[in-house]
Amino acid sequence: MSIPSSFLTLAKVSKSYPNDVNALQGISVHIKAPEIIGIIGRNGSGKSTLLQLLAGHTKPTEGNITILGQPANRQATTFKQKTSYISQHMALDGDMTGRETLHLFTTLYKLPRHQRQTQLKHLQQAFDLFGFLDRPVKTYSGGQKQKLHLAIGMLHQPELMLLDEPTSALDQQARQQLWQYLHEAHNVGACVLIVSHDLQAVQRHCSRVWMLDKGRLIVDKSVTELDQKKFNSILHIYCYENMESCISLIFKLQQIEEIANVELLKHNVQIEFNRPLSAQQKNRHMQSVIEIFNEAKVLFKQAQWDEADLASMYQHLTGSPLDAGGNKKQGKGRGGGKRG
Amino acid sequence: MSLYLDIFNVLFLRSWTKTLRRPVQLTFSLVQPLMWMLFFGFLFHRYNLDSLPANISYLDFLAPGVCVMTILFGASQSGIELIRDMQSRFLMRLLDAPVHPMMILIGKLSADVVRLMLQAAVVLLLALLLGAQLNIDSSTLWIMLSGMFAFAFALCSLSCLIALLAKSQESMATFVHMVNMPLFFTSTALVPGRQMPEWLAAISEVNPLSQVVNANRAALLGFGSDTMLYSLMPVMVLAVLLFASCVFIFTRFRMEN
Structure with a gap:
C-alpha cells in the first residue's frame, strides 16, 4: 500500500x-x-x-x-x-x-x-x-x-x-x-x-x-x-445509607495524606486526591479508606476509582460526565462493618 | 471483460440462490396459473371461439395467455426483493461497491427474467398435462421467446422502478394490483379481441400484454408468421424505456442514500 x-x-x-x-x-x-x-x-x-x-x-x-x-x-x-x-x-x-x-x-x-x-x-x-x-x-x-x-x-x-x-x-x-x-x-x-x-x-x-x-x-x-495531562484521582465509595449527615467521616478521611477533598453525597462518598495516583498508591489509599469505614461501622457496597483519564478530561472540559460504559475501574469489592 | 462477467455472475447467482432458498414462494407462484387453467379452462370449455379454428379448445386458447399471465404476476417479486434489500440496507452496501448501478440492476433483472421464463415453461407443461393440445410452430418459437423475454424484462424493470419509488412492500402491493389487474382484464389473455365489446377491443389492441399473448398463441397453436416480430416491437421499445427509467431512478437512489 x-x-x-x-x-x-x-x-x-x-x-x-x-x-x-x-x-x-x-x-x-x-x-x-x-x-x-x-x-x-x-x-x-x-x-x-x-x-x-x-x-x-x-x-x-x-x-x-x-x-x-x-x-x-x-x-x-x-x-x-x-x-x-x-x-x-x-x-x-x-x-x-x-x-x-x-x-x-x-x-x-x-x-x-x-x-x-x-x-x-x-x-x-x-x-x-x-x-x-x-x-x-x-x-x-x-x-x-x-x-x-x-x-x-x-x-x-x-x-x-x-x-x-x-x-x-x-x-x-x-x-x-x-x-x-x-x-x-x-x-x-x-x-x-x-x-x-x-x-x-x-x-x-x-x-x-x-x-x-x-x-x-x-x-x-x-x-x-x-x-501527560492527567487529572487528580477520585475514589467513589457507594454506601447503603444516606451519608449526607456523616460529618465525622470527613474529619477521619481528611487525615489520610494526599486527600484534597471529601464530599458526602446521598449514597456516595467522593474522595478527591491532590494528584494523579499510581496503581500502588491507589491500593495503599484504598486500604486506609476501608479501615476508616470499618472503624466507623459504615456498610458500603462498592469502592471505585474514577481513573479513566479520558473520562475525567471530558468531564473537566465539558462540565458533565461522558456517560459511557467501560470508563470506571472497580477497586475493591464489598466490605465494611455496621454503623454504630 | 472477464471481470464484468464475474460481476454479472455473482449478482445473477445471488438472485437465484435467494429464489431457491425460498421454495415455498416458488411453488406457490405456479399454483395461481394452475388454478386459472383448471377453473377457467373447465368453466368455459364450451365457450364458442368463433374467430378461431374449430379444433382449438378453450384450454388450448387459454394456456398461452396464462403463460404470459405468470410473467405478469411473477414480475412483482423482483421489486419486492429490492425492497427487502433496501430494508436490510444490503442494497446500500451493494451500491457502495465500485460498480455502476446499471451492472447491479442487469445482474438482478437477468436472474428474475430467467426465473419468469422458466416459470412460464412449467405452466406450459402443466397445461399439456391438463390436456391442452399445443401445436408448437418451431419457426416462430424464437419470436415468441423474444416477446416473452422483452415483456418479462419490461415488467421486472417496472416492478423495480415502483419499488425504488414506493420503498415499502405495502405501497408496492397496492400499485401492483392497480397495474396488473386492468392490464390483465383488458388483454386478449382470456377472450379473443373480436369477441370483446368494441371499446375493450380497442384497449386490448394497444395493451402490451395482448401483443405478447397473441404472439404466444400464434406460435403455440401453429398459425405463427414472421410478421409477428413487428407486432412485438412496441413491447421491446417499452422494455428499453422502462429499463432506462429504472437505471435513472436507481442511480438517483444511490446518490440520495
Missing part, C-alpha cells in the same frame, strides 16, 4: 439539520500520516455525523472535506476503492451464507481472482470466522454478524477506514482481534478513524483522540500528550 501525502482535511466543516439542529460546528483538522484516531463523545455529540460526512454519505452545510487528496465524493470509484465506512447498522442479507457474501463483495470490489481466496482466508483468520461461514446469515449470533460485517468492510484493504462503534456486539476476544487487525492495517499505511465508547481501548490502541461535545471538536491530541 503506498502511503498518500494527506489522508483527510476538514476546513471549517459544519453540518446542520432542519429545526436548527447543529450536528457539527466549525471542525478543522488535517491528517497527514497514517494514525489510529479514536473519536469519543456523548450520544448526540456529532461522532456518527462526522463519520458520515467523511464517508460522503451526507454533505456538509459549510466548509470543505478532502479525502486522500480528492473532495469527498462517495460516487467516485477511486473513493470507494480506497475508503471503507463501517456503520453501526449491520447491512447483511440473511438468506446468503457468510462465504457467499464475502465472495460477492470480493468480486464487486474487483479483487483480482488470485487474490480473492487469499484475502478470504486472511479475513477468516483475522476475525475468527471459522465454523459458521457456510450457514445462512440469519442463523448467526449478534457477534458473528458483526464479525462478518467488519470483514466485508475490510476485504478491499482500504487506505482510510471509518468505523462507527464496531465493537458493540463483540466479546473481549473478538475486540482484541479487531484491534490487532487495525494495528496491522495501520502498520502497512492505513489510517483508521474509530468511534468508540470503550475509553480504555481508545487510550490503549489509538495514537490520537478527538473529543466531540455538542458538535464541536474540543480536543485533538495525541495519546502521548493526553497521558
